[in-house]
Every structure is written in C-alpha cells, then in structure tokens.
Amino acid sequence: MKVKLREIVPFDKEAEEKAIQKDHGLHPDDKYLKPGRIPHIWCPGCGLGVVLTSFIEGMRRKGLSVDQCAVVSGIGCTGRVAGYLDMDTYHTTHGRAIPFATGLALAKPDLHVTVFSGDGDLFAIGGNHMIHAARRNVNLKVLCVNNFNFGMTGGQVAPTTPLEARTSTTPLGNAEPGFNLPYLAHAAGAIYVARWTTFHPRQLVHSISESLGKKGFTFIEAIAPCPTGYGRPNKLGSGLEEMRYYREMSQIRNGADLRDTEIRLREKIIVGTFINTDRPDFMENYMGKVVARARAKGKGKEKGKAA
Amino acid sequence: MADKDVLTGEHFIHGDAACAEGGIASGCRFFAGYPITPATEVAERMARRLPQVGGVYIQMEDEIASMAAILGASWGGVKSMTSTSGPGFSLMMENIGLGMMTETPCVVVNIQRGGPSTGLPTLVGQADVMQARWGSHGDYGCIALAPASPQECFDFTVDAFNLSEIYRQPVFVLGDEVVGHMTEKVIIPPREELRIVERGKPQAKKEDYLPFDFKGPMPAQMAVAGQGYHVHVTGLTHDERGYPVITDAVQERNIRHIVDKIRKNADKIIRVESVFLDDAEVVVVAYGCTSRVARQAVEDLRSRGVKAGLLRLITIWPFPSNMIRQLAKQVKAFIVPEINYGQVAYEVERTAQGNAEVVLMALMGGSIHRPDEIEESVLEYF
Numbered sequence: 001m002k003v004k005l006r007e008i009v010p011f012d013k014e015a016e017e018k019a020i021q022k023d024h025g026l027h028p029d030d031k032y033l034k035p036g037r038i039p040h041i042w043c044p045g046c047g048l049g050v051v052l053t054s055f056i057e058g059m060r061r062k063g064l065s066v067d068q069c070a071v072v073s074g075i076g077c078t079g080r081v082a083g084y085l086d087m088d089t090y091h092t093t094h095g096r097a098i099p100f101a102t103g104l105a106l107a108k109p110d111l112h113v114t115v116f117s118g119d120g121d122l123f124a125i126g127g128n129h130m131i132h133a134a135r136r137n138v139n140l141k142v143l144c145v146n147n148f149n150f151g152m153t154g155g156q157v158a159p160t161t162p163l164e165a166r167t168s169t170t171p172l173g174n175a176e177p178g179f180n181l182p183y184l185a186h187a188a189g190a191i192y193v194a195r196w197t198t199f200h201p202r203q204l205v206h207s208i209s210e211s212l213g214k215k216g217f218t219f220i221e222a223i224a225p226c227p228t229g230y231g232r233p234n235k236l237g238s239g240l241e242e243m244r245y246y247r248e249m250s251q252i253r254n255g256a257d258l259r260d261t262e263i264r265l266r267e268k269i270i271v272g273t274f275i276n277t278d279r280p281d282f283m284e285n286y287m288g289k290v291v292a293r294a295r296a297k298g299k300g301k302e303k304g305k306a307a
Numbered sequence: 308m309a310d311k312d313v314l315t316g317e318h319f320i321h322g323d324a325a326c327a328e329g330g331i332a333s334g335c336r337f338f339a340g341y342p343i344t345p346a347t348e349v350a351e352r353m354a355r356r357l358p359q360v361g362g363v364y365i366q367m368e369d370e371i372a373s374m375a376a377i378l379g380a381s382w383g384g385v386k387s388m389t390s391t392s393g394p395g396f397s398l399m400m401e402n403i404g405l406g407m408m409t410e411t412p413c414v415v416v417n418i419q420r421g422g423p424s425t426g427l428p429t430l431v432g433q434a435d436v437m438q439a440r441w442g443s444h445g446d447y448g449c450i451a452l453a454p455a456s457p458q459e460c461f462d463f464t465v466d467a468f469n470l471s472e473i474y475r476q477p478v479f480v481l482g483d484e485v486v487g488h489m490t491e492k493v494i495i496p497p498r499e500e501l502r503i504v505e506r507g508k509p510q511a512k513k514e515d516y517l518p519f520d521f522k523g524p525m526p527a528q529m530a531v532a533g534q535g536y537h538v539h540v541t542g543l544t545h546d547e548r549g550y551p552v553i554t555d556a557v558q559e560r561n562i563r564h565i566v567d568k569i570r571k572n573a574d575k576i577i578r579v580e581s582v583f584l585d586d587a588e589v590v591v592v593a594y595g596c597t598s599r600v601a602r603q604a605v606e607d608l609r610s611r612g613v614k615a616g617l618l619r620l621i622t623i624w625p626f627p628s629n630m631i632r633q634l635a636k637q638v639k640a641f642i643v644p645e646i647n648y649g650q651v652a653y654e655v656e657r658t659a660q661g662n663a664e665v666v667l668m669a670l671m672g673g674s675i676h677r678p679d680e681i682e683e684s685v686l687e688y689f
C-alpha cells in the first residue's frame with residue numbers, strides 16, 4: 001500500500017538550548033535539575049515541590065553527587081519527579097517503578113537508587129512489588145508521596161484514602177479504610193521506616209539523608225497536600241490550609257508502635273522515624289551465599305580434575 | 308570464571324536449556340523470571356548457571372515485575388533476559404511496550420503452549436505470533452525469531468541478543484513446547500567463533516549527546532546509568548533529549564522512529580530458509596516445530612517427483628512480505644500448517660494479494676501436524 005505521512009517537524013537543538021540557557025542556573029539548586037524542565041506541571045499549593053527539595057537537600061546532606069544517584073518513578077503527579085532531576089532518571093509504567101529499580105540496583109550495585117512515587121502507584125497497582133522488594137531487602141530507597149488520592153487522574157480514591165473521605169469516585173464518602181503504610185512496610189521487611197508531612201521538611205530531609213546511608217530497603221512516607229484532588233472535596237482548603245491542617249494534626253512520636261499509626265479522617269497523624277535496623281540485603285545474601293557456593297563448587301571440580 | 312560462560316563443546320540438552328546457554332554466551336548477566344510450564348527450565352538453568360559466571364538470577368513476584376526488572380538491569384548496563392509462556396507473556400505486554408518506547412535492549416523467550424488463558428500448560432501451541440507482533444498497545448516494530456531445534460534455541464538466542472543491541476529494543480525468541488522440551492545435540496562453538504554484539508558507549512560530550520536520535524534509520528548509542536549522561540528515560544512520548552513532550556509533532560518523530568528502525572531495516576533483519584523453492588509449484592510456509600514436519604513432508608514429496616517447496620520462517624517478524632509477494636506469482640498455492648486457528652496464514656494471504664491460493668492447516672494446540680496430512684494438502688494441487 002501507499003503510505004502518506006505528514007511532514008516531520010524536526011528537532012531544533014539550537015532553539016531548545018537557547019530556551020534552556022535563558023533561565024537555567026538562576027537558582028542554586030538548578031544543578032540538581034535537568035536544564036529546561038522548569039516550569040513543572042504541579043498545581044499551586046501542591047506538596048510535591050517540598051518533597052523534591054527535601055530529596056535534593058537530603059542528597060546534599062549525605063554528600064552524594066548526582067552521578068552517584070538514580071531516581072526511578074512510576075506514573076502520577078509524583079512520578080513526574082524523575083523528569084526534573086539532573087541525574088539518571090527513569091519514568092516507568094504505573095506501579096512498576098520498584099521492579100524496574102530492582103533490576104537497575106542489582107545490575108549496578110554501586111548506584112544509590114531511589115524510588116520516588118505516589119501512594120496509588122506504590123500501593124494500589126504496585127502493592128505486590130512493594131512488599132516483595134521489602135521482603136528481599138533490595139537496596140532501594142522508597143520515597144512515597146502520600147496525598148491520600150490519585151492526583152494525576154483527577155482525585156479518585158486511593159488505597160490510602162481514609163474511611164469516609166470524599167474523592168471523585170467516593171462522592172458519598174469512602175467505604176474502605178486506608179492502608180497504614182509504615183506498618184505495612186515494616187511487616188514486609190523494610191529496614192528503615194519513617195513518616196513526615198511537608199510541614200516537617202527538616203525532619204524529612206534528615207530521614208532522607210539517613211535512609212541514603214542504609215544498605216537495604218528503606219521506606220519514607222511523605223504526606224503532602226493535594227489541594228486539587230483531595231483538599232477540595234474534603235474541605236481542607238488551599239495547599240497552605242492543608243499544610244496548617246497537617247501541622248495541627250501531626251504528633252511526633254519516634255519509635256511509635258506501628259499498630260497506632262493508622263490515619264483516620266480528622267484525627268491525629270503520628271509522624272516520626274519508626275524503624276531503623278539492619279539485616280543483610282539481597283545482594284549481600286546472593287553474593288555471600290549463592291555466588292560464593294557456585295565459586296567453591298567450581299574450584300572443587302577443578303581440583304578433582306587435577307587429582 | 309570467564310571460561311564457564313561459553314560452554315564450548317557438544318551437549319545433549321533440551322531447547323529451554325539451550326536458550327539459557329545462548330543467553331549466557333551472549334553476555335547476559337541478569338535474568339528475572341517467574342516459573343511457568345513449559346519455560347520453567349530456562350529459569351532453572353539460569354538459576355544454576357548465572358552464579359557461576361557472576362551474574363544475577365532473581366525470581367520475581369510475577370511476569371510484570373520480571374519484564375520491568377530486565378529493563379532496569381539493561382539500563383544498569385547489563386545484558387538481560389526473561390523467559391515465559393502464554394499467560395506470562397500476556398502479563399509482560401505492558402512493560403514490553405515500555406521497552407519499545409524507551410528503546411531498551413533485552414531478550415524475551417516465549418516457549419509457547421496452547422492458549423488462550425491457562426489453556427494447555429504442558430502441550431504445544433503457536434498461537435502467540437500475533438500477540439508478539441501487536442500485544443502491547445500502540446505502534447512499534449517487532450523482531451521475533453522462531454527456533455526449530457535445541458541448536459537453534461542456542462543460536463537464535465545469541466542472534467536475538469545481537470539484534471536487541473543493534474536495534475535497541477526487546478527481541479523475542481518465539482519457541483514452542485515441542486522445541487523447548489526436545490532434547491538433541493547442541494554444539495556450542497568456541498568463543499572466538501561466536502559473533503557477539505557488545506554494547507558500545509556514546510562518544511559525544513554530555514552537551515551534544517542526544518540519547519534518542521530520531522533522524523537516522525538506526526537508534527542512538529545507549530547511555531546507561533552511571534556514565535554521567537543523566538539521561539531521562541520515559542514511557543511518555545519524548546523528544547531527542549528524552550524529555551517528555553506531549554504534542555502531535557513529537558509523537559510523529561518518536562513513533563515513526565521506533566517503527567521505521569525495524570521497517571526500513573527489514574531486509575537486513577529478515578531471515579528465511581528456502582528449501583526447493585526455485586521450481587516449486589506449491590510452497591509450504593512453516594516455522595518452529597511445525598517446520599520440522601513440513602520439511603519431512605516436502606522431502607518425501609520431492610522424492611516422488613512432486614514440485615513442492617518449503618519456506619521456513621526464521622524471523623516471523625519482520626515478516627518476509629516481499630518474498631511471498633514474488634513467490635505468489637510463481638506458485639499455485641501456499642500451504643500454511645500452524646498450531647493456531649490462523650495467524651501467519653493471514654499474513655501469507657495478505658501478502659499473496661490473490662495471486663496464489665492460501666490453505667491454512669490449523670491445529671488448536673496439543674499436537675503437531677503429521678507429514679502425511681501436509682503431503683495430502685499439497686497433492687490436492689497436482
């Protein structure tokens with residue numbers, strides 16, 4: 001058959017570069033951001049910017065350069081984080097950031113791989129991957145932005161939406177309770193578990209930097225306002241007002257009993273660093289037990305042959 | 308330990324094991340999979356062999372995760388593969404699409420069984436041909452090789468790795484239960500005789516490097532993690548820098564590139580085996596285990612003076628359309644035996660453009676054709 005195609009609009013590298021040079025470098029954090037990617041897509045009042053800045057600060061605090069780090073995201077407003085950071089970044093499919101990152105981290109064990117994704121991405125469609133990666137203790141740093149809803153698709157119910165909360169698909173109130181994420185992460189095997197809100201950037205930065213120093217599967221829940229998807233139907237007001245709500249509701253309780261950290265609508269939110277422990281990660285077990293045995297067996301055979 | 312990666316010599320192994328050895332000989336050092344009959348033995352061989360060569364074997368929680376993990380490993384700079392069968396292949400489709408869109412080299416071995424759904428777990432099928440071509444949503448180019456023996460399981464897995472590196476995309480080894488579980492002699496050549504395409508490194512400076520060059524018929528050199536290029540890799544429609552750009556103009560460039568790199572190089576990729584085609588009046592078109600039976604039938608017919616020929620598809624995708632279009636002008640009919648209710652037969656019919664009759668000899672799965680059935684179909688034209 002004959003194929004008719006529209007004329008291609010070619011990539012104009014020069015024009016793109018000019019546009020980039022115009023603004024890039026004005027902000028001290030620009031060296032952490034890919035040139036030409038700002039303005040971002042997030043709504044005014046969204047908590048994602050705070051979490052992104054906290055991540056950059058956490059990296060800096062830990063003394064890690066962009067060349068030592070990689071970020072893997074799933075799909076969602078949070079998933080867009082990967083596209084802004086000037087490092088090796090991977091924006092995968094919905095829910096699959098963790099298994100993709102598992103492959104990346106095992107193939108390149110010297111890289112600090114952070115999975116930066118939303119609560120829906122990590123715990124609805126990706127929930128199974130999350131618990132298995134925690135069980136295996138893959139060397140991944142999971143930073144989960146919990147805004148209690150599916151922001152990207154316009155504010156639907158998520159597995160973190162509290163009982164009775166309103167979303168566009170629970171217009172009469174949610175009939176399901178939400179996951180208690182720190183409890184779940186701990187039960188699945190995470191070696192580091194913390195929860196903060198965007199009202200606690202200093203503690204969040206501290207936890208991020210602390211988790212970056214751990215070898216194994218770490219989990220940080222960052223509660224963030226989503227005025228567009230969650231704030232509006234639940235009458236939490238603007239992003240700023242939602243921040244105020246988190247200030248009033250949160251109670252710092254490091255090392256809290258994780259059975260008490262469930263989040264209920266209009267009740268207190270317990271934040272803190274809950275778990276900080278160590279156990280051999282996947283690679284240590286694999287190299288130390290499996291590969292070492294294969295090597296020992298191989299050597300035995302060679303000896304046998306010589307004898 | 309390098310001596311353990313290419314097991315040069317004569318082996319008596321099944322097709323599944325040969326796929327695994329082909330992968331390891333190609334430099335595959337990462338395997339993620341999930342057990343499924345009749346492909347489990349690929350994973351089992353990998354679980355034993357990869358630790359010997361310092362590679363990573365991981366059994367994931369499902370095939371979605373397996374496919375995602377091999378893409379991640381590939382971006383970590385390690386050649387990677389997975390293996391599965393129908394139900395798992397269905398689950399992999401989402402991230403196969405991600406692999407196509409992000410131009411990620413890796414190999415997926417599908418040892419086909421009878422479907423749909425759980426179907427015939429232990430028995431043969433060839434009904435994933437169209438799924439391999441079109442299974443993930445959207446447009447992309449596809450390369451699928453169909454081995455017909457354990458030896459070819461080894462050889463074609465090596466070829467699949469090479470093609471995946473050259474064209475930067477997931478490549479399929481489309482085996483079947485008969486070939487996967489068949490045990491035969493497999494000769495693994497000395498390392499020097501193997502042609503292995505190694506992954507290069509970009510030469511350009513970071514400022515000048517375009518990780519997704521859509522201009523040429525070939526993809527750009529891949530910059531994997533840790534090389535300092537800070538590539539953004541996204542399943543979203545992206546421009547030459549890898550930046551997401553949600554416009555029709557960039558979609559035109561991006562998609563035409565991932566389709567055209569295969570379409571425009573099809574003549575270089577397509578491989579067939581021609582048996583008695585020169586003067587053939589009826590041609591059997593077959594692939595995988597079915598081509599073994601077809602060869603038997605055609606040889607029998609020739610020994611009786613019947614002008615039959617065999618076109619054996621080595622690459623099912625890209626499909627050898629031009630060749631069939633030409634042949635159609637010369638032959639009376641194409642006989643297409645396959646273990647499905649019509650997949651390659653439709654392609655043959657489409658490309659024959661009415662110039663020759665097309666006969667589909669369909670089996671729904673669980674058994675293979677008999678040579679005498681094929682001979683009978685051919686003889687109807689003499």
Ligand SMILES: Cc1ncc(C[n+]2csc(CCOP(=O)(O)OP(=O)(O)O)c2C)c(N)n1
Binds near residue numbers: 117145147150153158
């Ligand atoms: C397989 C699949 N199903 C559905 C979608 C549509 N989708 C995009 S983002 C999203 C939810 C994201 O929610 P969350 O992870 O909480 O991220 P947020 O946008 O709130 O940051 C959904 C359902 C998709 N992209 N892929």
Ligand code: SF4
Binds near residue numbers: 042045226
């Ligand atoms: S929808 Fe919510 S999460 Fe998404 S950008 Fe807007 S405020 Fe942020």
